Amino acid sequence: MDKQDINTEHSHGYGIYVLVWLGLLALTGLTIAVAGMNIGGFTIATALIIASVKGYLVLAIFMHLRDESMMFKVFLLVAAFFLIITFILLFSDYSFQ
Amino acid sequence: MSANTIVHAEVHVHRDDIGARLGMWLFLFTELILFGGMFIVYSVYRFTYPEEFHLAAQELNTIIGTLNTIILLTSSLTMAVSIVAIQKNKISLSLFFQFATIFLALFFMVNKYFEWTAKFDHGIYPGSDTLLNESSGQILFFGLYYMMTGLHGLHVIIGIVMIAFMMRFTSKGIVSYDNYVKLENTGLYWHLVDIIWIFLFPLFYLIS
Structure with missing residues (x-):
């Protein structure tokens, strides 16, 4: 029992992963939309901010960092x-x- | 006495999943530095040759890039839910999602193959006559493009091999509902490959 508690602690349902996936797809769409606009120097900043948010979602949820x-x-x-x-x-x- | 020994042996399992995951994370940090160095080179040259980079990026196929982004994000989802499935002891479901991840990864590589061969047909590859006649900023852009997406593609191929091993382990019971750290570490690797693409995509495909 002990080993189970230590080694297999985090189990979530499928739902959160599907939600994050939808969020990632939405953010991808947003990146493409922003890239199409002409806002000068903000374009690359916005792209990097959106990429960082996506990276955070993958790290926290997909890579279980929030449970570590x-x-x-x-x-x-x-x-x-x-x-x-x-x-x-x-x-x-x-x-x- | 002997009963005590058995209980004792059960409590002290020779396994350290936290240590295993931490080891994987440490490896991922070296990957971060590897790709981070390339992103530094990219940002310096983009800073130096902004116009040339914009011009060169017009050669890239945004539709294939977007498609591959969607494919890779979806493969991250199938990888993550394959772990949820094994946690719930649903072995065939986990195998199905692992297979789906491999399938999507192969799909990604097929797109990459068509993307690259189309460029080769246009004479755009490192050291080609067409490319050497262009400005140095454009040569640098395509050098970085081939190097960074190529190294990323190599990681995708390694990921496919890793997940194939995991499918075998899962079907043999080596990866199971109470011992799945191998699958989880493979997942960590796969998600890192996804994160790198998340940054590569806007920096190469969306700057024209």
């Missing part, structure tokens, strides 16, 4: 932090040289 312990989330944040730092440092160097 704090350790998993901290690990991901550390990994993401270093990637973002690399981007910021590189661009701060590149834009002003």
Whole structure:
């Protein structure tokens, strides 16, 4: 019983996954719609924001991150932090040289 | 005494699913850095050659790109529900969803094949005469396009092989309702492949 409790903890119904899938499809449609509009520099920002929301949905629901312990989330944040730092440092160097 | 020993042995199962998942996540972080490095290269060159990137992106087929996005998102759904099915001990249903995931992944690769061969027919491939006559920004765009979608496609192929193994494990009972961490880790890998595509799609197909 013990092993069952530790190792097989999270089980949700199918519904949430179908909902997230529909959400992802809707956001894909939104990305395409926004790309068709001419809003200059906001186009890429909007595309990246929508992609990040989609990525968050996949991470949290499909990859069960919301059910994992704090350790998993901290690990991901550390990994993401270093990637973002690399981007910021590189661009701060590149834009002003 | 012996009864106690048996109870003891049952409690201490030599299994650590949390550790297994954490190991998978650590591997996924290395993937994040691998693709992250390419996204950095992409963003610097796009920043340097904005017009050329817009021009070159017009060659890409947005309809195939959109179709492949829908296919990959749907394959992520079938992967996720295959795990729910195994949790509920519905083995054939889980196998069906795993098979559906493989089918969609193959569908994705077939589209990719047609997309790439169409470009080859137009003489657009790394090092081609047509491409070398274009501006350096366009050469860089297509170099990144082939490199990044190609590496992503390689991940899709690896994912297909992994899920095929999982189907075998599931049918043999190695993956079961109370021991499915292998299937779950394969799912984690598959969803990461999906996330990478979520970012590749707008950055390559939607900038014209």
